Amino acid sequence: MDDFSNQIYSQVYQIPFGHVSTYGEIAKFAGYPGYARHVGRLMATLPEGSKIPWHRVINSQGRISLKGDSLLRQIAALRAENVAVSDIGQVSLRYYRWQGHS
DSSP states (O other): OOHHHHHHHHHHHHSOTTOBEEHHHHHHHTTOTTOHHHHHHHHHTOOTTOOSOGGGEEOTTSBOOOOHHHHHHHHHHHHTTTOOBOTTOBBOHHHHBOOOOO
16 A cells, blocks of 8 residues: 555544544645545545545535435444434534644
């Protein structure tokens, strides 16, 4: 696994239960500002059963970027952590955002 992937996974793994972060924030915290799309790609290609909390990463508008069954799976995973998520995948970044450590 390359250094970029390791850094991204390390940041995502640190997002606490009941909080979310954005693709762009994760890229920035990992030292790769401007690589939000790459973070999204990594989250989308995680192997089945991965322990990395991919479901805690959303877009900069506070919405889940996934569609269909994947959207429903991410909504369910966040709601299981008591994160309020609308039926269209909207989350209050003001309330649930993890500030990380830049």
